[in-house]
Amino acid sequence: MQRPKARKPRGFPDRSGAELVTERLMLERIAGVYRSYGFAELQTPAFEYTDALGKFLPDVDRPNAGVFSLQDDDEQWLSLRYDLTAPLARYVAENMDALPRPYRRYAVGTVWRNEKPGPGRFREFTQIDADACFAPAPHADAEIIMMFIDALKAAGVEDSDVEIRLSSRRVMTGLLDVIGVDPEDQATAGTVLRAMDKYDRLGADGVALLLGEGRKDDSGDYTEGAKLEARQIDQVLRFMEGSDMADAFAGNQAGTEGAEELQKIVSTLTELGYGNRVKLDPSVIRGLDYYTGPVFEAALTFDVENEKGQVVQFGSVGSGGRYDGLIARFKGQDVPSVGCSVGVSRLLTALASKAAFEEADGPVVILALEEAEMPRYHRMAQALRGEGVAAEVYLGGAGMKAQMRYADKRGASLVVIVGEDERKAGQVTIKDLRAGKEASQNIDSREQWTEERPGQETVGEGNFVEAVTTRLA
């Protein structure tokens, strides 16, 4: 008989223990920030119709690569959501008339992307988003960014560890106009913007190659360039290196307005004390056929290492921006909207590389030494639970040594022992594994080992609950 191999599909993490506890705490703290700004939770399903997500391949009757899709029994295509914004757009369009304006909601959930996993990058991960719809620039944008910063801080990211990089799609439209590239020309405009996006990593020279003929990277991969002229390339680079975005647009409407909008956002944030956290950065591009105004992302300022200690390219841990056209796909009418998203799974990975998670203590383990006394052991466990102490009775017929090993492996702080001796004497032995662990550092002979019983005490059976809670306190 052919047995299946026990294996996990790649990019789908198994998760347990302290990581999960930390994630739940993180989510609750971020949600708390969102709620404090007046956002209320909305839950939508994991699946949406593929056309509602806008993920059919152009001119083909099949869903785009990158999303997990399947056909329902009526042959309609469904896809797992790849973010929380597309489902929001569907929800708002579907309930347009019933919703207050502005409509503010947050959402927490798992999203799925069918693409190659990388360091800190999974095919299944958690996002927590907040969005305001029917909310025009620039004040809604300033508020979202402010809240985004608060959320990251609540998630445990130190001020010095993160930087909010801000740019604007309208400014980019202006730039393209000025250098003579039609912003509507998806192919060229897209290539130019994607090249700019790589400025951090490749520097001016690398970007120049991508704007011109193309570039072959160190691994030998070749990327086709935008084929701009030298003059245009120079303009783009000068824009990227310049400090004042507005300068670049003498009389260009989109560019000038975009830059003014950014200035208003920055000055609002500065007035509220967030100015030092935000930096204008023309290399922030984000979703090309998605955002229409300001865009921003949170970049970590420390190196992320993998388990082998190698420093690894690590993307942003959250992002957001203005998408005035997303809901128009359904209703034909622009709905000015802006939102942010924290990539919780990725943020956890990054923080884990910085400091290991503390494993919490396991439950108190009550040894099961005498078969006939099982009810007594369960009663003792109940008594502890009644005081809010997590407790379990050992199950399975192993000897005392094996039970102790089990308690150790579980990370139990205390073991409760009632064997024949204790029972006859009306007593309970409590052993503190933590104390023993410490003492073991200094023990190196077998004699010492068998004689000492560190952290062990025997109390009357009426007092054992109190003795346990005192030790745990």
Add this chain to the structure above:
RNA sequence: GCCGCCUUAGCUCAGUAGGUUAGAGCGCUUGAUUGUGGAUCAAGAGGUCCCCCGUUCGAACCGGGGAGGCGGUACCA
């Protein structure tokens, strides 16, 4: 998708310029302790040397193909 590296015990990794019984450390099990985890000592279990095809008297090792993992790059809502 493209490029590179890697794949030997549960884990981390040695290994022989093709030769019979493939190793270490850690972990695991058992014992030293007939009622005590973690230190120490001893013993033991555990392997299709990623898979397939080929070369060879003989392949974990050489050649070809494939799969998987890792990293980079492309794409990324």
